[in-house]
Amino acid sequence: MPEPVDRPPATPVRPPLPVGRGSLTRRDVLDGHGFLVGRGIADITGEPAEVGMMGYASPGQRTSGIHLRQRSRAFVFVDRESGQRVALVTVDLAMVFAGVRHAVLEALARRFGDRYDDDSLLIAATHTHAGPGGFAHHTLYNITSLGFRPRTFDAIVAGVVESVALADRDLAPATVSIARGELTDASVNRSRRAFERNPAADRAAFPTGIDPTTTVLRVDRAGRPVGMINWFATHNTSMTVRNTLISGDNKGYAAYHWEREVAGVDYRADAPGFVAAFAQTNAGDASPNLHLRPGSGPTEDEVENTRIIGLRQFEAARRLWAGPRRPLAGGVATRRANVDMSALAVRPEFTGSGRVEHTGAATLGASFAAGSTEDGGGGLPVFGEGVDANPAVRAVSRLLYRACPDLRRRQAPKDVLLTPGLLGWTPKVLPLHLVRLGSLHLVGVPHEVTAVAGLRLRRTVADALGVSPEDVLVAGYANSYAGYLTTPEEYDQQDYEGGHTMYGRWQLPAYQQEFARLAADLLAGRPSDRGPALPDRSGEQVRLRPDVVLDAPPPGRRFGEVVREPAARYRPGQRVRVEFVGAHPNNDLHRGGTYLEVQRREGDGWRTVADDGDWSTRFRWSRWGLAASRIEVSWDVPPRARPGEYRVTYHGDARGVSGRITAFHGASRVFTVA
Known part of the structure; x- marks a missing residue:
């Protein structure tokens, strides 16, 4: 076991922001403050050799080993008064796909009956681009892995289930408290042209173009800290497309450093020890590559950058964790709904256009193919970012828009490159998840949400609940995955993020409308309309690469030599x-x-x-x-x-x-x- 190394914070972190009401007292710590909390960590590492990696969409990036194992970190919170519970799971994955969550729920049901259901499980990814792919049930996300990879899928599901089971077994009276501050040197806005299209009032909330808020939820038992969850917006892409070793990237290192190097956790032991989950929020336009080049910033060494950006997140979180905090009170509640995002009517009070608008079938723009050049997103050099960057595709799109006015109203000014929604390659029905944990509200979204899109979502939910936007956090990359979520103004720029906002210009207003509905239901204590069921596509998977056929040592050699x-x-x-x-x-x-x-x-x-x-x-x-x-x-x-x-x-x-x-x-x- 490593000796704990407790380094003093070196990252500039502004003083904690006000949180809720009241202050944390010795009595709060001793009486458990109304919660049972359990923690669990488990291994979810997939195939470490010859599998296309998930995130950069580069066919040549295939796994060749391990630097850091991927892990699932679960916290189960139970309201001692009502018995309501929720499991918040943070996984070192590029995305969470609905098929993974469905399999996890089935396995939990076999073990626990109805203890964990659709409402009480939120799984969110850190968005590392350094792990094996092939664990989706939709074709678009399995292309670079040459189809479905059952062993990787099974490892992920088994690890998530194990982490929740460990957390369930670990349940005990606990105090939950929260602190907020700002971290300013672990991210940079990678889509500034699109950001600048937003109204001045929205841009004023982020003077440097990033959401610098770092939020820490701390768990104590009898005065002893046992875990924490941190939310901070930065892409988990310090490791570039050149890397072929499995890694949790900067957020994975932040968690590893706190757990293993500071707290001395043994990941192969039965007891979870200290659990530190570094989760995502609205990181859609936030890059850790501070020089806006892949693998560049703060140094020119991608591995060292991974460590530094992770360490900065750790130090910011540790400082808040050790400073003034406020208790969370108010119990546990959730609301869930599935929405067909391919054809949703959006009311005028959300569109701002004065009329009902509609989302459209998942469509990728030409700028999607350009990739995110700041993070090295596997783009094709013949494509560029921006509305006028791809004249040939634009000319075809104009013909399409003339022939189909409905498509134009839903997708313009996007230059239409591919319609994976019509091919069945991407989801139509997407899960929305609203979780109340005391005074904290989590908006679970299956997208990469930009800073201003996240701000609008948080304000919408806060208005519906009658709380401060500071008490609402976007939990991005949650429960499923379907590309980006930009504001309509950012969408009009049609940089990479807008081109990857698949359901059209009115996608964000659609989410505002549906989350306002869920928030109103939560406030009123009434059930929400569940919407259509998520389809089970587990029996439709295609595999193009076979498993290992035979191992044989070279002549005159033996295994293990x-x-x-x-x-x-x-x-x-x-x-x-x-x-x-x-x-x-x-x-x-x-x-x-x-x-x-x-x-x-x-x-x-x-x-x-x-x-x-x-x-x-x-x-x-x-x-x-x-x-x-x-x-x-x-x-x-x-x-x-x-x-x-x-x-x-x-x-x-x-x-x-x-x-x-x-x-x-x-x-x-x-x-x-x-």
Whole structure:
């Protein structure tokens, strides 16, 4: 286990903002303040080799190993008076797809009956672009992974279910408190032209073009802190399209640093320890690449940027967590609805056009194909951002709009590139989720929401509830996924975010209308119209890439054999490298386990000091001939590593001719750290 390292905050964070009423007292801490809270962490890492990665839509970006394992962090909150509960789950994924959530609910129902249902489970993604894809049930999102990947899908579902089950088992009286501040050097607006189209009154809320609000929800038991959730808007894209190692990116590092390096959590232990979830909010136009180039800012090293941006989020959250806070009171309540976003009538009080408008079938604009150049979004160089950037597509769109006035009213001025909604490649029906946790209200949206779009959503819900907008947060990337959510003004710019706002110019007003309805129902204590059911498409999946057929070591070699030994001696700060004769890692994902261990000799035995879930290690796979695998394990010796004798071990699994998988192990020679 690492020794806790409690570094003082170094990030500029403004003083906490006012939160609710009253102050946190010793009595609040002791009496539990009306909540039971449980916490859980579980591994959701998918296939680490030869699977197209999710996020940048680049066919050439395929997994080749692990830097940080992906995790699911669950908090279950129960109102002790009413018995109402909600599970808030933050997952190190690019997106949450409805098929994943459906499978999680089915598994929870088998275990807990009706304890966790559609209303009481909100799953939100951190939006890392450094994980395997292939876990959607809609074609558009499985293209770069060459179809559906059952093993990755199953690992995600099993890990989310495990994290919720652990949190359920962990339930105990707790105090929940909240603090807000501002973090100003972990994001930059990557779509400034579109942002500037918004009215001055909206832009005034964000003088620098970003939403700098960082919000911390802290959980205490008998005066002892046991967990927290932080919401802050920045894209989880410090790692670029060049990266092929699985990682939670900057938010994953923030959570890892607090849990593992500061609190000393052992991820493979039964007890959850301290749980730190770094969740997303309205991050649609917020980039962590501060120089507005992929992998650039604050340094030119994408791995170091991941650490720095993650550390800044940690330090901001830790400062708020340790400072003045206000208790959350008021219990738990939720409202859920499914909305057919392909053809929704939006009333004039929300459109501002003086008439009823309609959303449209999911349609991608030409600027979508340009990608987000600031974050390296896998765009095609023949396409550009902006309304006039793609004249050929624009000419075709004008003909379409003349032939179909309804399409023009719903989608113009978008240059129509592709209509995945008509092909069934994207969802039509989308889930909306409103959660009240004390005085905090979460607006669960299946989109990447820009700062001003989030502001309008928060104001709409706050007005309907009669609360301050500060008491409303957008929980983006929640429960499903269907591209971006921009304001109508930003949509008119048709930069990447507008081109990826698929349901047309009136998409945000549609969400304002529907969330106003849910908020009114919540306030009145009446049930909400549930809307159409989300279709189950689990039986329609296509796989284009086969599983591993056979593993065979090179002639004269054996599985687990070391082909590159470490040096005899290392100093802190140096990198240890060891290579093994291996097997394909997709044979066994080692969920909840590890492919590697760095061990230090203690007496007559060995103590593990790092595994493949640690920042200091890297696990790399490469093909060696036709059926063999080369495994490279590296370990950056930490500055505070204890002197002594060490070794590196590798745990592999080989598929034989019969299809049987056999586990094997390898170990390096002993080396010294001094």
